[in-house]
Amino acid sequence: MNELLTAAQMRAIEQAAIDSGAVTGLELMERAGAGVVEAIYEEWPAFSKPDGENEQKPRLRAVVLCGPGNNGGDGFVVARLLHQRGWVVEVFLYGDADKLPPDARVNYEKWCEIGEVLPWEKCTSDRWGRHPLVIEALFGTGLTREVPDDIRNVLLATLNCRRVAVDLPCFINSDTGAVLMEWPQNLSGVSAGHVTVTFHSHKHGHLLGAGAALCGQVVVKSIGLEFCYEAIGATTAEVFPYLIGKLQGQRLSKIPSAHKFTHGHALILSGGPAQTGAARMAARGALRIGAGLVTLGVPPTAQQEVAAQVTAVMLKRIADADALSDVLEDKRINALCLGPALGLGEREANLIRVALESGRNCVLDADALTLIARDKDLFEKLHPDCVLTPHGGEFARLFPDIAAKLDAPATKGPAYSKIDATREAAKRAGCTVLFKGPDTVISDQTGVASVNAAVYDRTVPWLATAGSGDVLAGFITGLLARGFSPVHAAEGAAWLHVECARHFGPGLIAEDLPEQLPAVLQSLSGSDQGNAV
Ligand SMILES: NC(=O)C1=CN([C@@H]2O[C@H](COP(=O)(O)OP(=O)(O)OC[C@H]3O[C@@H](n4cnc5c(N)ncnc54)[C@H](O)[C@@H]3O)[C@@H](O)[C@H]2O)[C@@H](O)CC1
Ligand SMILES: [K+]
Structure with a gap:
């Protein structure tokens, strides 16, 4: 069970x-x-x-x-x-x-x-x-x-x-x-x-x-x-949340005859100079998890810095929201990621607006969560193809009343849990919410909920390292590009993220995570057990 x-x-x-x-x-x-x-x-x-x-x-x-x-x-x-x-x-x-x-x-x-x-x-x-x-x-x-x-x-x-x-x-x-x-x-x-x-x-x-x-x-x-x-x-999962189990290797393998566009094109927006590492790690994660193409959208001031650091990941200058609209004319770009070290200014808020109005799959992490928490109009543009990835602090900024209910000491059953809180948040946002932690809870707007538990034999304390959340955002974006539904992309990415940390072991830094994927995916290939994606 x-x-x-x-x-x-x-x-x-x-x-x-x-x-x-x-x-x-x-x-x-x-x-x-x-x-x-x-x-x-x-x-x-x-x-x-x-x-x-x-x-x-x-x-x-x-x-x-x-x-x-x-x-x-x-x-x-x-x-x-x-x-x-x-x-x-x-x-x-x-x-x-x-x-x-x-x-x-x-x-x-x-x-x-x-x-x-x-x-x-x-x-x-x-x-x-x-x-x-x-x-x-x-x-x-x-x-x-x-x-x-x-x-x-x-x-x-x-x-x-x-x-x-x-x-x-x-x-x-x-x-x-x-x-x-x-x-x-x-x-x-x-x-x-x-x-x-x-x-x-x-x-x-x-x-x-x-x-x-x-x-x-x-x-x-x-x-x-x-x-x-x-x-x-x-x-159904609307009634009973489930524990995410081992992924089906078959769902993660690529179709032999397909070309790169079959596996989607992810666009990850980078912050300015000296703020590009987070987006680069997300991009690496999206590429390793199997997106056909991954492009980093960089402000012109950071172009040289990023160009010196990437190879398989492509680069596109995106100065502002208008430039993003132009880039999104390419309908093959099917998954966006905004947030890792993106910045908190008006330019960034406008980028999020354009991204949400495009109706594409969209992962909002880190700074993007702060921006939508500040701006009711942006929040209202969320749609079912979005995934929000808050940690506890970001969750409290986005959903202060829900966080307060969650923090209130339980005096009698049924007690309000992180699963209840995530479900309520996802319904309000109208999209998938992945509420991070050793007990990551994922829910979509319909009430489907699951837990990715990094406890017991899956305990990975070394995953609590700077940048690991950026890689997770990239994993989700990559799976969205590959055509996974938002909730399945979030579940699969969360599970693989923990597996990568387990595979590397202590001493892990965020850059190591995407590099574990080949071995982790290899270990799943041929596996037909599991129930998550
Ligand atoms: N037919 C059933 O209902 C079955 C129940 N099972 C067992 O029954 C348990 C549930 O039984 P109950 O509903 O009777 O609940 P519990 O046995 O868990 O506890 C209820 C009792 O503890 C008291 N209590 C609760 N918190 C307290 C506290 N902090 N300090 C002092 N007293 C406290 C309550 O006043 C009540 O008397 C399950 O956990 C399971 O182990 C199993 O035997 C399977 C079958
Ligand atoms: K007991």
């Missing part, structure tokens, strides 16, 4: 499954607990040695922390299943057993037939050294507020243990990824040895915001809900 679910959608899917009579809530809880145990043995195969049957070896020990809702119910199931496998299990309950929801209560009682449930006050830090494994089933999709101090203190004491979070770490908002617990400064490596086992599909909070860095690794276990999507709405 690549769909990403909110807490409300997950609840609705579960409810639809239960209402259909195909499964009960208790059965789902049992499957969830079994999925966690399965994931534990997959993660740590050494546990599968039958220690309990071997008198010479000490039995495996685990502690299970159960919360007051159904997440706690999953915890009681895990405790029972581990006990059945010979583990010594200690169970703590945060909250009042009499107030547990019905399914959790049933599993609490089943556990009580096996062992004790200890009150939270007894959950003291001296016990962690004895337990190889801590299972945290305190809160999942039902987390509604800051984690209280008596839980926080316990969690901080367990950081050196092997830890398994059931569904989500209990301090992460499942809709937004916001961390609802204060972390001590400089806590590095907190996710080492930490696994989060979730059910059916990723929740937004596994991939968005600060939370992603604290899930350790996320394992998704099926609990048999695949058949229930239609019960809660269409299975």
Whole structure:
């Protein structure tokens, strides 16, 4: 499953499954607990040695922390299943057993037939050294507020243990990824040895915001809900955003018999003298990603500087908006990129006006975003063939009210997430918005949304380097020139951008990114898996 679910959608899917009579809530809880145990043995195969049957070896020990809702119910199931496998299990309950929801209560009682449930006050830090494994089933999709101090203190004491979070770490908002617990400064490596086992599909909070860095690794276990999507709405990306997966090599390969114009002509506008590097990097990116031709449009004062630096990329003097109109008489130019170090003057605003009025595919980045944020008329000229590529600061300038909603602390579900914010922004702008970050969210004006997650095995901290955004703008422009739709160009470019950084590794500078594309594209050729473009 690549769909990403909110807490409300997950609840609705579960409810639809239960209402259909195909499964009960208790059965789902049992499957969830079994999925966690399965994931534990997959993660740590050494546990599968039958220690309990071997008198010479000490039995495996685990502690299970159960919360007051159904997440706690999953915890009681895990405790029972581990006990059945010979583990010594200690169970703590945060909250009042009499107030547990019905399914959790049933599993609490089943556990009580096996062992004790200890009150939270007894959950003291001296016990962690004895337990190889801590299972945290305190809160999942039902987390509604800051984690209280008596839980926080316990969690901080367990950081050196092997830890398994059931569904989500209990301090992460499942809709937004916001961390609802204060972390001590400089806590590095907190996710080492930490696994989060979730059910059916990723929740937004596994991939968005600060939370992603604290899930350790996320394992998704099926609990048999695949058949229930239609019960809660269409299975389309307007309803469920999706996680961008490996690209189809076939879609990226070029048609053997085609000539260069078949693959489009991208025009990238450069800034003035000493401001041309950003546009040159974007142009290199557009060319490497496969645009048939790439031209840099330069102001006359920068012509010599740029001419000395480019070879395969062509050069065109574009003094002002009139000159751009003349250049755009060539209808083969089918994708434009404006923004990287472009400048913030009247000339540049006029260039954007002409570009937007031309109706061509148009990537607006950096300075172009600042200019359209300042000028309502320009903003209103955006159309469905445009792609905006803001980072957080630019997004706040363009959509201050949406950014304020996103920054407001979530007090109750459904919480407003970066996905909601990007969708709202794209609808307002009437085009595709790519909201950058390790959790890049892409949406178009119809509500289709996806996430390009540079987290977990795709973490690339070295991508945060000057100019990498310029290359991304060039990648998008190149794919637009090649005929990809705006949303698919943005998705494909974002995914490849991360792959290029992964391929190069630490020490990366922006110029290196386009140069990784041949190897990355080569590795995709022949691949027929994927779901993004
Ligand atoms: N039938 C189902 O609904 C299933 C649910 N499942 C599990 O159930 C979870 C959702 O269960 P619930 O909706 O009961 O929610 P949770 O168990 O996540 O938490 C809800 C409870 O925690 C309390 N709470 C929330 N935030 C708190 C805070 N900061 N401090 C103190 N108390 C807080 C709430 O008042 C409520 O009592 C999922 O994450 C999943 O693990 C799975 O068992 C699969 C089946
Ligand atoms: K949890």
